[in-house]
Amino acid sequence: MTSNNKLFGVLVPVISVIIGLLAGAVIMLLSGHNPVEGYAALWAGAFGDSYTIGETIRRTTPLILTGLAVAxxxxxxxFNIGAxxxxIVGWLAAVWVGLAIDAPMxxxxxLAILAGAAAGGLWGFLPGLLKAKxxxxxxxxxIMMNYIALxxxxEIIRNVLTEQETTTGTIADTASLASDWLQSITFYSRVHYGILIALFAAFIMWFIIERTTYGYELKSVGFNSHASNYAGMNVSKNIILSMVIGGAFAGLAGAMEGLGTYGTISVMSGFTNLGFDGIAVALLGSNNAFGVVLAxxxxxxxxxxxxxxxTAAGVPTELVDxxxxxxxxxxxxxxxxxxxLLRFKKEGK
Amino acid sequence: MDYAIEMLNIRKEFPGIVANDNITIQLKKGEIHALLGENGAGKSTLMNVLFGLYQPEKGEIRVNGKTVKITNPNIANDLGIGMVHQHFMLVEPFTVTQNIILGSEPKNKFGKIDIATARKEIQELSDRYGLKVNPDAKISEISVGMQQRVEILKTLYRGAEVLIFDEPTAVLTPQEINELIEIMRALINEGKSIILITHKLKEIMEVCDRCTVIRKGKGIGTVDVSETNTNELASLMVGREVNFKTEKIAAMPEDTVLSIQDLYVRDARKVDLVKGLNLEVRSGEIVGIAGVDGNGQSELVEAITGLTKVKSGSIKLSGKDITNLSPRKITESGVGHIPQDRHKYGLVLDYSIGENIVLQTYYQKPYSKAKVLSYKEIFDKAKQIIEEYDVRTPSVYTKARALSGGNQQKAIIGREVDRSPQLLIATQPTRGLDVGAIEFIHKKLIEERDKGRAILLVSFELDEIMNVSDRIAVMFDGKVVANVKPEETTEQELGLLMAGSQVNKAGETSR
Incomplete structure (x- = not known):
């Protein structure tokens, strides 16, 4: 039973990805594009040279973290739609600390990274508190907290961090995740050390969930809050804790953008979509830390x-979406x- | 021979298991036929086949001698088969009449529901079978026994010739059970036939003509009730000898463990459900709480275990005040609780058996150190408990969901008893279990008593209360209205006390 579930946990997302890619190929064909060329261009765009590999890693970093936040x-x-x-608040807090403080690296x-995590955690704390109490x-x-954050x-960028400008100054080097060495080996891509933080965060999530009494309580509350209450667990505390840790992961994602990729924060006309993509990443990764990294x-x-x-195959980017x-x-x-799958297995017998 | 229903050599498979293997049941016209089997023996599957919810792999179904194919419940309805479910399917704010016509509303020529005609028809049916149902009463205002009669009327209104009763007495008081038996006899006199699904052997002996036994999915056979006895039926069902009379020596109560004084508890709607209750349980005795469901028993247990706040009054455990402490503090003070609803409260069904065994102790050594779980210790403990309490599970890693009700319950009892609590509260510990598991659980409760624990047993089964308790506290309307000894009372007397009648000879009466 258990091994079967685990197998399904892996097979279902993999098959979904394959079917999705096949369906994409059909759509390319129907719209008069060559799917082989299209996917070759996709591959080249992601892994073609050291620059694109660097950029791919850079893009992956916050997506892992927001995926963890939702998972x-x-x-x-x-259901943390607030990633x-x-x-956004994590990004802001990290950059703020990066700008305002003078200290050795x-x-x-x-401090800047923790500020991002703390801001995200606070943004998760409020919904957690309202839910629990x-x-x-x-x-x-x-959802509402997303708009408030944006x-x-x-407002803070325009009126507090700058004088009516749209972008802040660049953070101090001592708060930057960027690395000359990483940039030099990837032909000056914007890859930064954040990927290590993202992978470490995935490990932390796995450890908390699978190995600690906190994880035991969190999962128990998720499965059956009545039994958890009966067993003496504090259901409210666990709901709040879960939202705070989830929020902290998303806050870290923002810090990666602020301290690694951009070094600044700009006035946004809309959402970054990093948080919303995180929902999809979590879903595809079966809410499992390792799965989230792959997704x-x-x-x-x-x-x-x-x-x-x-540029390479004439396929519009909308198609990728x-x-x-x-x-x-x-x-x-x-x-x-x-x-x-079950049907297939049954007939195979 | 005239048969109303014949199910011949039915076989139904699910992936990995054979739920029904060559089962035959033949219902004669005008008889009450018992279908007896342990939990998970395949009774429900068989009835679902009859209702067209499942299609059998093999076998045939005949109605009045004609072979039929029942592919959905509507066909079963049209063939005159009706089911009185264990969990009533009624809309509470509707009247009896509205409930009965729901889904097959009679309409006049303008398309308006013709309530008046339906009402008259229902009144006639009710009179004819002696059901005494008021067609205009709201469901929420009538007793559970009446609600069951509405279910019976529903099947009759739809023209049922064969009625299937699924564990009908589980929710009734002794008086209501007697009335139900009268109703069943009236139905037979009017030419109906009845299949009674049950595992209460006494009822079979009292009311049934024949009994078909199934065990682990296999048909064991059909016996004439007049030629058998409860012992034979039980061993047919379980496959071995069963001991009914719970063996126990006289209780030797010592210190007071649980002492409740003038307790008031409110439910979520701010209605007092426990109203000035006093109760004492001493070490080395089992106190049974008898009462009809809904007289404050659940609220009493929730108040003792900290799941509900106490409005006023005090609860003391060996002299220490535990009123309104958190559930964890109360558990740590030495209270074990076998909850009434094992799926809602007793287990996290998606956790393994091992993880469930440490549900209250996971944060303590040796199951975790510095907040890090030690799965080896957890599963070692679980292995010890499944061994000691005979929990049949493929392994300690199996999800609790995958176990049968009896084995889930044994795991909970193992967990609660293993912590050696001073006070063990068992609420409906054997509900829905078969005789083998019931025997085991009763034996464990008495063993714990003999070790000097105080045990509070809450049950709606009078048999259980009478058999296991050393002292019976009868609850009615939120109070203990009488304290009696099981050997000095009868089920009839208890039934009356539970219904609120005052009995002079009983020690404590309602204030």
């Missing part, structure tokens, strides 16, 4: 590679794939 809350049965807002950089549904609150951040990588590859498709949407669609309808 973590989901382990406690919570988007948590990214060994203090400055960790008043029973307000976290989906509604987190507009408050824009984050896949999304990074698709998004980075897509840039090459219009359609392929991603199809993959999500097939993951979400994993029930169909499960059913087909």
């Amino acid at each position: 973590f809350a989901f382990k406690t049965g919570l 988007e807002g948590q990214v 060994i203090i400055h950089l960790p 008043l029973g307000v549904h976290e989906v509604i609150i987190t 507009f408050v951040t824009n 984050g990588l896949l999304f990074g590859v698709l998004k980075e590679g897509a840039g090459e498709m219009p 359609i392929i991603i949407a199809l993959i999500i669609f097939f993951v979400a309808s994993s029930y169909i794939i499960r059913w087909a």
